[in-house]
Amino acid sequence: MTTQVIVLNGGSSSGKSGIARCLQALLPDPWLALGTDTLVEAMPASLQADGGIEFAPDGEVIVGPAFRTLEAAWIEGIAAMARTGARVIVDEVFLGGADSQQRWRNALGDLPVLWVGVRCDGAVAAGREVARGDRIIGMAASQADVVHQGVAYDLEVDTAHAESIECARVIAARVG
Amino acid sequence: MTTQVIVLNGGSSSGKSGIARCLQALLPDPWLALGTDTLVEAMPASLQADGGIEFAPDGEVIVGPAFRTLEAAWIEGIAAMARTGARVIVDEVFLGGADSQQRWRNALGDLPVLWVGVRCDGAVAAGREVARGDRIIGMAASQADVVHQGVAYDLEVDTAHAESIECARVIAARVG
Amino acid sequence: MTTQVIVLNGGSSSGKSGIARCLQALLPDPWLALGTDTLVEAMPASLQADGGIEFAPDGEVIVGPAFRTLEAAWIEGIAAMARTGARVIVDEVFLGGADSQQRWRNALGDLPVLWVGVRCDGAVAAGREVARGDRIIGMAASQADVVHQGVAYDLEVDTAHAESIECARVIAARVG
Amino acid sequence: MTTQVIVLNGGSSSGKSGIARCLQALLPDPWLALGTDTLVEAMPASLQADGGIEFAPDGEVIVGPAFRTLEAAWIEGIAAMARTGARVIVDEVFLGGADSQQRWRNALGDLPVLWVGVRCDGAVAAGREVARGDRIIGMAASQADVVHQGVAYDLEVDTAHAESIECARVIAARVG
Numbered sequence: 001m002t003t004q005v006i007v008l009n010g011g012s013s014s015g016k017s018g019i020a021r022c023l024q025a026l027l028p029d030p031w032l033a034l035g036t037d038t039l040v041e042a043m044p045a046s047l048q049a050d051g052g053i054e055f056a057p058d059g060e061v062i063v064g065p066a067f068r069t070l071e072a073a074w075i076e077g078i079a080a081m082a083r084t085g086a087r088v089i090v091d092e093v094f095l096g097g098a099d100s101q102q103r104w105r106n107a108l109g110d111l112p113v114l115w116v117g118v119r120c121d122g123a124v125a126a127g128r129e130v131a132r133g134d135r136i137i138g139m140a141a142s143q144a145d146v147v148h149q150g151v152a153y154d155l156e157v158d159t160a161h162a163e164s165i166e167c168a169r170v171i172a173a174r175v176g
Numbered sequence: 177m178t179t180q181v182i183v184l185n186g187g188s189s190s191g192k193s194g195i196a197r198c199l200q201a202l203l204p205d206p207w208l209a210l211g212t213d214t215l216v217e218a219m220p221a222s223l224q225a226d227g228g229i230e231f232a233p234d235g236e237v238i239v240g241p242a243f244r245t246l247e248a249a250w251i252e253g254i255a256a257m258a259r260t261g262a263r264v265i266v267d268e269v270f271l272g273g274a275d276s277q278q279r280w281r282n283a284l285g286d287l288p289v290l291w292v293g294v295r296c297d298g299a300v301a302a303g304r305e306v307a308r309g310d311r312i313i314g315m316a317a318s319q320a321d322v323v324h325q326g327v328a329y330d331l332e333v334d335t336a337h338a339e340s341i342e343c344a345r346v347i348a349a350r351v352g
Numbered sequence: 353m354t355t356q357v358i359v360l361n362g363g364s365s366s367g368k369s370g371i372a373r374c375l376q377a378l379l380p381d382p383w384l385a386l387g388t389d390t391l392v393e394a395m396p397a398s399l400q401a402d403g404g405i406e407f408a409p410d411g412e413v414i415v416g417p418a419f420r421t422l423e424a425a426w427i428e429g430i431a432a433m434a435r436t437g438a439r440v441i442v443d444e445v446f447l448g449g450a451d452s453q454q455r456w457r458n459a460l461g462d463l464p465v466l467w468v469g470v471r472c473d474g475a476v477a478a479g480r481e482v483a484r485g486d487r488i489i490g491m492a493a494s495q496a497d498v499v500h501q502g503v504a505y506d507l508e509v510d511t512a513h514a515e516s517i518e519c520a521r522v523i524a525a526r527v528g
Numbered sequence: 529m530t531t532q533v534i535v536l537n538g539g540s541s542s543g544k545s546g547i548a549r550c551l552q553a554l555l556p557d558p559w560l561a562l563g564t565d566t567l568v569e570a571m572p573a574s575l576q577a578d579g580g581i582e583f584a585p586d587g588e589v590i591v592g593p594a595f596r597t598l599e600a601a602w603i604e605g606i607a608a609m610a611r612t613g614a615r616v617i618v619d620e621v622f623l624g625g626a627d628s629q630q631r632w633r634n635a636l637g638d639l640p641v642l643w644v645g646v647r648c649d650g651a652v653a654a655g656r657e658v659a660r661g662d663r664i665i666g667m668a669a670s671q672a673d674v675v676h677q678g679v680a681y682d683l684e685v686d687t688a689h690a691e692s693i694e695c696a697r698v699i700a701a702r703v704g
Contacts, residue, residue: 025552131546
């Protein structure tokens, strides 16, 4: 069955976006890459302060109801893109673990999905967060494990032990 | 009837994105802002070379079939977001004029849409293109008129004669 | 006498960077464009919190001693670039008004400088700040007048009443 | 003797900028981080086409005389910043190998400099170039070795075998 959606789930600074770009370069068909960053950029600036995203002092992300409502519509929209024929790589942070995956499952229905866990040791991701220089410090460590709790994958990669392009090759080999 | 989608159509460097951000700040409800730039960023790098987007020496944009296929799915996806309850500002460049509008009409169906023409004199837009410094020179002049050919609007604004925030206030007053 | 340095001074969102890019496109010789934004990006992230830059709730910028020390060296460095033969456009925000200008005068010595005031009505600049979407709200209004206090110019332009490229043409005509 | 300048030399996508940001976070004093990317951004857009930078089909960078003139002034300027008291991390690509280093040596004179080679296997850097998605493909492979030819270092790090933050810790331990 032809894979229509690849969901990459991992914490901040785990390397998902790099893998997504490598997948776009490696896979023979054109794939759209969309993700949490795209959604956050599309939101009003005010949503990052009240009713939207808040950052606790340790980098933990707290998401409010207005954010959740737009996010639910966003997920349905991406499912509709895939149903209309687009191949889509989704670059996600399952802050709610298994509950987040269930939200995507409900929207994606019987579309053929490849679920990929992007692991990265919290300390390594925290170092990469410093190296990137544009992320709130603490997010990487705070999200490294929690985003994988109760999530079921077809495949897992570990960016602390392999380059993005190598991870992408392993994933690409599993794309039907 | 409550407006669910605002479509801003105008040439490159006509000021659509600035108006979209002002609308997000002015409107009481949270609106997503998505557009051609979001779609292009989501595409594989290779699509900008073959089968995707090409730039003629005068800045004219030529879009290939692989681009069109992903774009059609993108449009359906945004329509689905609106149908699921998200308010969406669409920041678009109707390279095909009336044909481009028809593609959006087909996808948006009976959703309440506010169609806004964002006009900007070609010479003024060309100057702003130089000032931005990150755009292919020639796009602004090449698109200034062609994107409006045969397009029907509820409302037109002109960024050569009014600030983005003023244009946004005029549009916001028409949002149901 | 051949102009070696063009100093553009104006508040946040007054349009200095756009004018700088237009000047680079209009002037026959190659000019470097460097400014406050370049300096801030070159600083450690921590300097934006302690001993560096702080933003008051109204967007006022408070600059600490560690920032001042690096800034003094930065100014000397740009003067040295000009003395070594580079033509340089400096895109500056004179938070200290006349005192800021004096710091630049001391460093630039007898280099031929064109001092340009970039005016923009505070309310207009505040609207553009919203349209840009990536600036701390309040900076534009807070800086619009204070940066010009006691500053002497060879030339002033007003971006509330002329496009960046037109302002750049007026300035270019005065470059020796 | 107190280190005043750290020069990080390595090919495109070897990880210099990430190491620079980690150094800024690790070192107790505030350091400016400036480099080739800063210089290129400061140049007029036109310099990337004629008399400036050209990219051969394999990603090789060819630099013209107008670029060289501005670069020479830039190097003198950074030396002046260091002499005025700023600690500076220079993030460089020695396209001319030993000749490039000599240009910097001439400008830096007797300032205490720590010369650091940032190695990264060409194939690994090429993979990271794909993952970054914003670089001309081919630069990483083309520059990986040539930038180190004949260059003398106080210290070398290898980002193919250590994280940026680990490389930065090794370098920081050598800063006087």
